[in-house]
Structures are given as C-alpha cells and as structure tokens.
Amino acid sequence: MAYWQWGDTGNPHVVVCVHGLSRQGRDFDALARMLAPHMRVVCPDVVGRGRSDWLADPAHYQIPVYAADMLAMLAQLQAQSPISRLDWVGTSMGGLIGLVVAGQAGLPLPAPVRRLVLNDVGPVVQWDALQRIGTYLGKSGTFASLEQAASAMWAVSTGFGPHSPQQWLDLSRHMVRPAVTGEPEGPLVLHYDPRIAEPLGALTQQAAGQGEAVLWQLYDRIEAATLLLRGADSDLLTRATAEQMTERGPRARLLEFPGVGHAPTLVADDQRQAVAEFLK
Structure with missing residues (x-):
C-alpha cells in the first residue's frame, strides 16, 4: 500500500487522511498543505487504487481488509518515529474505515x-x-487527454459541488495513469482496479441493512472528539442520520456545506479551515 506524506516526518502529531471508494490519496493535497506546518499528514492510496497494488482476489476489496492495512501502516509509521497524537480524516469509504479503527x-x-x-x-x-x-464504478474506458478524463469524471461527480476548472483538473490529475506502462504521452485510464466494483455489485439491500447495525455499534463506542461534515444536498448521508449522530455515541459536531452533495472535497477554503481548526 502506497501512501503520501506531508510535513515533518518526526512530528509526533499524525493525521491520517483516507479517501473515498474510487478516489486516491492525492485528493487531500490542498488540505495537507494547510495542515503540514503543524502535523505529519499521511494520505494512503487504499489498496487497488492509485500507486498501491491490486488484489488478486477482488472479494477482498472490503472495509475490514482496508482497516487491517491501516493498522499495518500505522505500525510502520510508529517504528519510523513515535506517534503521541493520532487524528483521522475520512471521506465516505475513508470515514467507514475510520469507524472501524476508532x-x-x-x-x-x-x-x-x-x-x-x-x-x-x-x-x-x-x-x-x-x-x-x-x-x-469500474466502467470507464480510455481517455485521449487529462482534460477529456476530467470532463468524464465531472459528469458523475457534480455532487462534489462548485470547483474552478483548475481545482477540478488538479483533483483529476492523479485519478488517471497511462494505459500502457512507460508511455506517458499515450491514452489514459482511471487509476484503480475496475474489480473494486465487484463487492459493491454483489451487495444486497438486506446485507447493507445488516451492516448498518454493526456500524452503529462501532460509532457508539467511539471516544474521539468527532466532527461530522455533510454536503447539504448529499444523497448518501441524510440529514436525519446526521442529526442522530449528534445525539448518540461521540455526539458529533455537525457542519453542513450548502450547494454541495456527496462529498465535500476539502478543497474549498471554508471546508479546509473547518478541518484544520478542529484538528489544531
């Protein structure tokens, strides 16, 4: 599993930033630049994405495997330089991994x-x-250019909310890789293993409902101070669920961003500042 580091590698205050289902660790570049003067920022590419290896068996693209990988990464970081303060920022899937860890x-x-x-x-x-x-998920073809890839990704990502053309291009840049290894000027494909879609495709509504009970149990056991960010137009996290999260378990503090769906990219200044102030 590859990961990206920002800031002083000897800083005992570490924040792990974990991306969403089809994304990768460079999503946090803008946030990491803001946090790096104060803490060591570690942004993994969850296995099957970005620079990380792909799994031989796609059935293992599951939250428990990802959480185990994070524990292994944290053990390695601890061996490099002791960690005395540990924080977690998780977007979508990265937040579910955070529920398991915390x-x-x-x-x-x-x-x-x-x-x-x-x-x-x-x-x-x-x-x-x-x-x-x-x-x-997993159904993309090839792209002739980064701009073409960015346009195609925007078509399914408008829920991320308003972005300038440069902001979206920066977020898209690390989402693609050369279709042919060693030919950077040739066609591009998305960075992830298309088989990450297989476990989602096999999920039933009944199984998803059973998983909710387990996730609530994990949430209710969290002792960390918790900040819950929500796109006001999100179709993945409802307002009712968010309000329930403020009333049980760690009693998360809820912050909503208008004009944004699923999920805030933590690129906009107000989104980054909210996270930075909470962590500092």
Whole structure:
C-alpha cells in the first residue's frame, strides 16, 4: 500500500487522511498543505487504487481488509518515529474505515484516535446512493487527454459541488495513469482496479441493512472528539442520520456545506479551515 506524506516526518502529531471508494490519496493535497506546518499528514492510496497494488482476489476489496492495512501502516509509521497524537480524516469509504479503527477497543494503535473527521458518511449509507455509484464504478474506458478524463469524471461527480476548472483538473490529475506502462504521452485510464466494483455489485439491500447495525455499534463506542461534515444536498448521508449522530455515541459536531452533495472535497477554503481548526 502506497501512501503520501506531508510535513515533518518526526512530528509526533499524525493525521491520517483516507479517501473515498474510487478516489486516491492525492485528493487531500490542498488540505495537507494547510495542515503540514503543524502535523505529519499521511494520505494512503487504499489498496487497488492509485500507486498501491491490486488484489488478486477482488472479494477482498472490503472495509475490514482496508482497516487491517491501516493498522499495518500505522505500525510502520510508529517504528519510523513515535506517534503521541493520532487524528483521522475520512471521506465516505475513508470515514467507514475510520469507524472501524476508532470504534474498536484493543486494536494495536500507536495512540488512541484523538479527533475524528467523518466527511459525508455515517452508519446508514443510503441504498439509492450506492446504486448510483454502481452505475459508473469500474466502467470507464480510455481517455485521449487529462482534460477529456476530467470532463468524464465531472459528469458523475457534480455532487462534489462548485470547483474552478483548475481545482477540478488538479483533483483529476492523479485519478488517471497511462494505459500502457512507460508511455506517458499515450491514452489514459482511471487509476484503480475496475474489480473494486465487484463487492459493491454483489451487495444486497438486506446485507447493507445488516451492516448498518454493526456500524452503529462501532460509532457508539467511539471516544474521539468527532466532527461530522455533510454536503447539504448529499444523497448518501441524510440529514436525519446526521442529526442522530449528534445525539448518540461521540455526539458529533455537525457542519453542513450548502450547494454541495456527496462529498465535500476539502478543497474549498471554508471546508479546509473547518478541518484544520478542529484538528489544531
């Protein structure tokens, strides 16, 4: 599993930033630049994405495997330089991984998760949103240019909210790789293993409902101070679920961003500042 680091690698204050289902660690570049003067920022490419290896068996593209990878990464970071303060920022899937890491006592963490940012995700994931994601996940072809790829990705990503053309191009740049290794000027394909779509495609509404009960149990056990970010137009995290999260478990502080759906990209100044102020 590849990961990107920002800031002083000897800083004992570490924040792990974990991306969404079809994204990768460079999504956090803008946030990491803001945080790096104060803490060590680590942004993994979850396995099957970005620079990380692909799994031989796509059935293992599951949250428990991802969480185990994070524990292994944290052990490696701890061996490099001791961690005394550990924070977590998780967007969508990255937030679900954070629930597993922060909601289970006895895990071999270098330090307890102190502050947790859940970006547009909670124990209840709307079935309609999962079906929407399933309509495009793993189904991309090739692109003649970065601009063409960015345009195609925007067509399924308008829920991210307003972005300048340069902001969207920067977010898209690390989402593609050469279709032919060693030929950077040739056609491009998306960076991830298309088989990450297989577990989602096999998920039933009944199984998703059963998973909610487990996620609520994890959420209710979280002791970290928790900030819940929500796109006001999100179809994945409803307002009702968000309000319930403010009333139970860690009693998350809820912050909504108007004009944004699923999920805030943490590129806009107000979004980055909200996270930075909470973590600092």
